[in-house]
Amino acid sequence: MSSYDAAEIEPKWQDAWTDAGTFEARRDPDKPKYYVLEMFPYPSGNLHIGHVRNYTMGDVVARYKISTGHAVLHPMGWDAFGLPAENAAQERRVHPGEWTYANIANMKSQFSRLGLSLDWSREFATCDPDYYGKQQAMFIDFLEQGLVYRKNAVVNWDPVDMTVLANEQVEDGRGWRSGALVERRELTQWFFKISDYSDALLDALDTLENWPDKVKTMQANWIGRSRGLQFAFSLVDGPQGHDRIEVYTTRPDTLRGASFVGISPDHPLARQLEKDNEELAAFNAECRRMGTAEEDMEKAEKKGFDTGLRVRHPFDTAWELPVHVANFILMDYGTGAVFGCPAHDERDHDFAVKYGLPIYATFVPEGELPGDPDEYVQQTALVAPKDTPVRYVRGFAGEEVQTANAAIDAAIAFCEANGVGHGVTKFRLRDWGLSRQRYWGCPIPVIHCETCGVVPEKKENLPVELPKDVSFDQPGNPLDRHPTWRDVPCPSCGAPAKRETDTMDTFVDSSWYYARFTSPGAETPTDPEEAAYWMNVDQYIGGVEHAILHLLYSRFFARAMHATGHLPARATEPFDALFTQGMVTHEIYQTRDETNRPVYHFPHEVTDGKLADGRAVEVIPSAKMSKSKRNVVDPVEIIDRYGADTARWFVLSDSPPERDVEWTASGAEAASKHLARVWRICDEASGAAEQGRDDDALRRAAHRTIHDVTMGIESFGFNAAVARLYAFTSVLQKSPAGRAAKCEAARILAQLMAPMTPHLSEEIWARLGGEGLVVNAPWPVADPAMLIDDEVVLPIQINGKRRDEITVAKDLGKDAIEKLVLERHAVQKALDGAAPRKLIVVPGRIVNVVI
RNA sequence: GCGGAUGUGGUGAAAUGGUAGACACUGCAAACUUAAAAUUUGCUGGCCCAGUGCCGUGCGGGUUCGAGUCCCGCCAUCCGCACCA
Numbered sequence: 001m002s003s004y005d006a007a008e009i010e011p012k013w014q015d016a017w018t019d020a021g022t023f024e025a026r027r028d029p030d031k032p033k034y035y036v037l038e039m040f041p042y043p044s045g046n047l048h049i050g051h052v053r054n055y056t057m058g059d060v061v062a063r064y065k066i067s068t069g070h071a072v073l074h075p076m077g078w079d080a081f082g083l084p085a086e087n088a089a090q091e092r093r094v095h096p097g098e099w100t101y102a103n104i105a106n107m108k109s110q111f112s113r114l115g116l117s118l119d120w121s122r123e124f125a126t127c128d129p130d131y132y133g134k135q136q137a138m139f140i141d142f143l144e145q146g147l148v149y150r151k152n153a154v155v156n157w158d159p160v161d162m163t164v165l166a167n168e169q170v171e172d173g174r175g176w177r178s179g180a181l182v183e184r185r186e187l188t189q190w191f192f193k194i195s196d197y198s199d200a201l202l203d204a205l206d207t208l209e210n211w212p213d214k215v216k217t218m219q220a221n222w223i224g225r226s227r228g229l230q231f232a233f234s235l236v237d238g239p240q241g242h243d244r245i246e247v248y249t250t251r252p253d254t255l256r257g258a259s260f261v262g263i264s265p266d267h268p269l270a271r272q273l274e275k276d277n278e279e280l281a282a283f284n285a286e287c288r289r290m291g292t293a294e295e296d297m298e299k300a301e302k303k304g305f306d307t308g309l310r311v312r313h314p315f316d317t318a319w320e321l322p323v324h325v326a327n328f329i330l331m332d333y334g335t336g337a338v339f340g341c342p343a344h345d346e347r348d349h350d351f352a353v354k355y356g357l358p359i360y361a362t363f364v365p366e367g368e369l370p371g372d373p374d375e376y377v378q379q380t381a382l383v384a385p386k387d388t389p390v391r392y393v394r395g396f397a398g399e400e401v402q403t404a405n406a407a408i409d410a411a412i413a414f415c416e417a418n419g420v421g422h423g424v425t426k427f428r429l430r431d432w433g434l435s436r437q438r439y440w441g442c443p444i445p446v447i448h449c450e451t452c453g454v455v456p457e458k459k460e461n462l463p464v465e466l467p468k469d470v471s472f473d474q475p476g477n478p479l480d481r482h483p484t485w486r487d488v489p490c491p492s493c494g495a496p497a498k499r500e501t502d503t504m505d506t507f508v509d510s511s512w513y514y515a516r517f518t519s520p521g522a523e524t525p526t527d528p529e530e531a532a533y534w535m536n537v538d539q540y541i542g543g544v545e546h547a548i549l550h551l552l553y554s555r556f557f558a559r560a561m562h563a564t565g566h567l568p569a570r571a572t573e574p575f576d577a578l579f580t581q582g583m584v585t586h587e588i589y590q591t592r593d594e595t596n597r598p599v600y601h602f603p604h605e606v607t608d609g610k611l612a613d614g615r616a617v618e619v620i621p622s623a624k625m626s627k628s629k630r631n632v633v634d635p636v637e638i639i640d641r642y643g644a645d646t647a648r649w650f651v652l653s654d655s656p657p658e659r660d661v662e663w664t665a666s667g668a669e670a671a672s673k674h675l676a677r678v679w680r681i682c683d684e685a686s687g688a689a690e691q692g693r694d695d696d697a698l699r700r701a702a703h704r705t706i707h708d709v710t711m712g713i714e715s716f717g718f719n720a721a722v723a724r725l726y727a728f729t730s731v732l733q734k735s736p737a738g739r740a741a742k743c744e745a746a747r748i749l750a751q752l753m754a755p756m757t758p759h760l761s762e763e764i765w766a767r768l769g770g771e772g773l774v775v776n777a778p779w780p781v782a783d784p785a786m787l788i789d790d791e792v793v794l795p796i797q798i799n800g801k802r803r804d805e806i807t808v809a810k811d812l813g814k815d816a817i818e819k820l821v822l823e824r825h826a827v828q829k830a831l832d833g834a835a836p837r838k839l840i841v842v843p844g845r846i847v848n849v850v851i
Numbered sequence: 852g853c854g855g856a857u858g859u860g861g862u863g864a865a866a867u868g869g870u871a872g873a874c875a876c877u878g879c880a881a882a883c884u885u886a887a888a889a890u891u892u893g894c895u896g897g898c899c900c901a902g903u904g905c906c907g908u909g910c911g912g913g914u915u916c917g918a919g920u921c922c923c924g925c926c927a928u929c930c931g932c933a934c935c936a
Contacts, residue, residue: 042936082936155934166934214855218931221854294932298852328852347852429933436934506936545930547855552933583929622863624929654863654875660929662863666876674875677890719864723874795870800917802870803903826903840916846869850916 004679006643006759013762014115022066022775023117025073027533034070035534036062037514039542039550043078043125045103047110048625049584049633049663053651055116056756057581057718058541060652062117063755064713067779073534075517076111076118078104078125081132082506083166085440089472096440097468100127110636114644115758117775122520126509131516132442133463134525135508139445140456141564147193150454153433154266156291157185161475164437167293184288189435190444190502194556198223198427201555210577212658215547222548224428226250229412230335231421233261233311236320242269245311245323248334248426252415253407254341256394257362259352261311261323262304262338266331269323273307280305280325287327294330302351303327314420315396326351332430342381343374349381362394366401432553434505439470439478441503449490449497458491464499477501510550511557514540514574515567526566535571544580544658551578579716582660584651586631588620600630603665622662633663642672645757649675652756653722674726675760681733682750682764685742692738701731702745703786709752710782718756725753743768748780796821797848798830814841821847 017023027033038058041051062074078100085096092099104125111118124131142148156165160178164185169176194201202223205216229252232244245261263270265287274281283305290296304324313319321339328347329338342352342359352359361373361382366389373393376382384390386404398410412423435444443464445457457464467485470478479485479501490497512525518534519527542550558574561567567574589601591611601617610616625632638647650671655661705728712721732745747768754761754774765774789810794817796804804826808817818839821827827849838850 039936044936079936084935164934167932168935170934218855222932224854292934295852298932300852302852433933438934505934507933510936543930544856545936548931549933550936622928656864659857659864664862664876667863670876673889680890719874723865726874793870797869797917800869800915805870829903838916840869842869846917848869848916 002683004676004760006645006675009763010113010115010644010759013759014112016762016773017115017117017775020773022773023072023074023119024121025075025119025534026071027530028071031069031071033073033534034062034065034539035073035518035537036065036539037075037517037537037541039540039546040077040079040510040513041107042082042084043080043100043103043107044084045106047107047635049635049638049647049651050625052114052635052647053584053657053661054541054543054581055111055114056648056651057579057657057716058539059114059116059648059758060713060718060755061539061541063758063775064779066117066775067751067754067777069778072117073517074117074119075122075520076116076120077123077513077517078107078127079506079510079513080104080125080127081441081503081509083438083440086438086472089440093472095468095470097127097466100125100440113636113639114648117758122517124513124516124520126442126506126513127440129463129465131513132509133465134516135442135504135512136445136457136462136464137459138512138525138561138564138566139504140459141566142192142560143446143456145560145564147196147560147563148190149193150188150190151431152186153189153191154184154186154292155189155437157183158475159183163475163477167291170291170293173289173291173296181289182291184290184292187435187437189433192432192434192556192560194432194553195427195429197556197559198225198429200559201429201552204555204573208573208575208578211575212578212580215544215551215578215580218547219552222429222552225425226428227408227412227423227425228252229415229421230424231314231415233314233321233339235323236310236312238269238309239272242272245269245337246335247337247339248424249339251341251344251404251408252411253392253395253397253404254344254362255313255339255411255415256315256396257341257343257360258313258321258339259342259348259357259360260340260355261321262326262329262340262351263323264329264331264336265325265327267325267329267336269309270307270325273309273325277307280307283325287325290327297328297330300327302347302354304351304355306355314415322357324351324355333428334426343377344381344383346381346383349377360394363390363392363404363407366391432505432507432556434508435502436505437477437480437501438503439466439472441506442509443479444500444502444504446500447488447490447497448500449493449495451495452490452492452497455490455492455497461491479503507549507553508557511553512561514554515558515561515571524566526561528568531566531571532568535567536574536576539577539579540575541579541581543583547580551575579657581657582655583624584633584663585622585660586625586633586663588623588629588631589617590620591615591617600628602630622660638668642668643675643759645760646672646675649722649757652718654719656720657716657718674729675757677733678729678749678753679760679764681729682746682768685732685746686739686768688737688739688742690739692741693736695737695741698731698735698737698741698745700786701728701735702748703782705752706748706780707782707787710779713755721752722756725749728752750774751777751780792844794844795846796824796827797846798827799851800848803827803830810844812843814843817841817843817847821849 036058038054062072065072080100085100088099089096156170158165158175158178158180160180165175170182173182202225228248228250230248232246234244265284274284304326307323309323310320340348342349343361359377361377364373389401389403391401397414398407415421445464447455449455467482486499488499514537515526519530559572562572589606590598593599606617650668705724708724709721747770750761750764761774791807792810794806794808795802804824806820836849840848
């Protein structure tokens with residue numbers, strides 16, 4: 001008998017798969033195709049245990065689909081542009097490209113040890129000039145199609161480093177390196193017209209049957225289609241050129257509850273007024289110092305500035321309302337101006353209380369008579385669901401008692417009939433700003449010419465490659481100060497011109513990589529035949545943190561690629577099924593220093609909750625892994641110690657895939673022990689006696705397991721499948737069956753485990769005389785006759801509490817069950833001679849006797 | 852702040868509205884062993900008057916013969932918020 005040695009068998013089978021070309025995707029007219037894709041990683045340099053979980057899940061699906069006779073495409077690449085490479089360049093004086101490709105090489109070697117069923121022949125990195133050159137070609141197509149345009153937009157500006165900051169580089173309103181107060185600065189930037197597809201992107205969510213509802217809900221809310229009223233307040237003695245304020249509201253039914261008009265600090269009127277009003281200029285400047293992140297704006301204290309200007313209410317010209325500049329109003333959404341109705345909006349209510357503005361109720365709860373309606377809303381705003389009827393006390397259209405939805409419709413109709421604005425549909429979704437003032441990204445392939453304007457680069461000149469001779473010792477974008485790269489003749493007139501020095505948002509790179517994988521070497525962004533065959537992605541797997549931006553941008557990009565002839569119509573929704581997996585977490589061990597600041601300790605420093613010096617540590621369970629918290633698990637260490645199969649088995653067991661799983665050393669140890677046990681049991685099976693007992697029981701257990709594991713894999717219930725495999729292993733171990741039955745059961749076990757622990761399974765399969773590679777063996781099919789049990793145990797409840805149980809034939813009729821139940825001692829005792837009030841029999845499930 | 856999710860033993864969790872805790876981890880006990888490791892076996896939600904007992908799925912209500920599951924209201928944690936990827 002030999003023992004389980006992962007280090008010996010894992011490289012052996014990895015080589016066998018490579019030699020056989022098992023995972024090279026091939027178009028095969030005789031097979032259905034299956035495209036499984038996990039979100040590709042950012043090449044940080046090291047594989048994270050979270051990657052192991054993510055890619056193992058995809059691997060289970062891919063290997064299962066190979067076994068069920070599919071032509072499988074399971075590619076891998078690198079989301080390789082982005083900020084960290086530039087940070088590394090600044091900190092370590094290494095070129096971003098050099099750093100990135102070194103990381104890729106390192107991660108790839110780590111990947112290879114996991115035994116994933118990846119087709120590495122299709123690998124690419126988004127920073128490969130070939131890839132981003134094709135992206136530039138598509139950008140030019142989009143430009144010609146009218147899907148790209150330029151407009152002004154604000155960025156975070158660090159006035160000390162003289163550079164644009166990402167939101168994550170702004171900490172408490174200050175630049176992360178310089179510590180300088182961040183300013184907002186307006187730049188002309190490139191945008192994708194995703195708003196052209198707002199309706200389509202929203203409506204098509206209904207067709208995505210195999211997407212999680214939560215993701216669809218998040219996208220729907222993000223797109224935020226709303227029907228509202230756009231109208232104008234006329235200004236009383238407004239400054240020159242400003243006689244009205246255009247506002248948009250989704251609650252026109254509360255128009256008679258208006259108490260002020262709020263405008264954005266960036267509203268043209270606010271900009272006009274600040275010229276003659278130092279105080280307002282200061283207020284606006286303060287608002288503009290805030291970072292551009294919406295979260296910061298929303299969390300910031302709500303502040304306003306009374307401009308002193310007044311507007312007339314559209315229903316009553318004698319009724320004047322004050323105009324405030326308010327820091328929470330976005331210029332990007334609606335018209336940059338709102339009317340405030342404090343009675344029915346918490347934010348407006350806070351604002352009204354703070355600035356002493358009146359609060360008028362427009363409706364009160366139906367049925368209640370709360371005395372003075374205005375009194376009712378003084379303390380807190382009344383925010384009612386829009387589909388619940390309420391009583392309007394300042395209504396002006398529709399019934400007195402109606403839902404807000406009905407009242408809104410009536411109010412829009414009333415306003416349109418009376419010439420007060422018109423109903424409009426607006427979206428929260430803004431156009432996608434893709435310009436980045438950075439080096440390590442895909443150059444935007446246009447040239448700015450003084451006479452010709454913006455001219456796209458000629459396609460034969462693509463890719464516009466990033467220059468290699470750059471330095472990061474000064475802040476800002478090196479492309480801006482690289483004359484031989486920047487200064488080029490205009491492609492149109494030949495006069496001296498300048499290249500665009502902005503590069504593209506890295507979300508662009510990841511918005512079409514799935515399409516490029518179908519033909520990674522093609523001279524055009526996609527090859528129509530290949531794309532037609534392989535698209536769509538049948539199963540996409542990734543973190544829920546990408547639920548909105550990446551997935552929405554990809555959906556837009558697929559549509560834009562279709563519009564420019566790069567994808568077939570069917571691929572406008574590129575991901576047929578989506579699964580969002582949870583994280584791998586780990587406990588954090590911390591103590592406190594003299595100033596009570598936390599000090600973190602590595603897991604290997606902690607034994608039984610104590611450090612080597614005996615000090616007890618505080619344990620924070622289930623925390624996201626982070627280097628600074630010292631709770632990161634290195635997959636390479638785990639593989640060195642236990643092997644890849646153990647790591648794979650562990651990350652699939654215990655927790656449902658969509659939830660977080662906590663990494664524990666004891667759990668990894670247990671997974672390893674279990675695999676060794678499987679090895680031993682399978683090894684022993686071949687040595688079992690020729691004749692045994694209960695062969696049929698073992699077969700029935702095997703078929704039940706085939707059924708359950710298959711269902712588990714099909715439904716992403718990997719933890720449930722693992723639990724069933726644990727149970728079956730025990731059955732096999734204890735079975736007194738003969739050799740033939742045991743070997744058959746062991747081969748089935750190897751097959752069922754193969755998607756999860758492929759190396760161990762290959763070895764067992766080979767030793768027990770399985771034909772060829774287990775990865776290619778047809779998936780076992782459960783015999784339905786083996787799944788039927790003749791008898792069922794029926795729990796008996798008395799008043800809903802379980803008191804007894806009976807074992808009956810599976811198909812026993814209701815009447816016969818009732819009779820048996822009433823004869824039971826426990827039931828008779830509870831009834832005490834009386835007849836039951838009710839007897840509920842759910843055949844095959846439960847009996848409830850109500851007394 | 853807004854949007855989305857999650858919450859069940861010491862731990863990870865299971866449970867088409869139908870026996871709450873499957874399957875594991877930890878812990879305890881036993882077998883084997885000179886010993887240890889490995890392995891195997893058993894027990895392992897809480898409480899008490901130890902039963903055909905009571906309580907128990909974040910908290911408070913509700914619907915139902917029956918609620919972890921459905922509804923309403925809270926609390927806590929996590930994810931996203933458009934320049935992190």
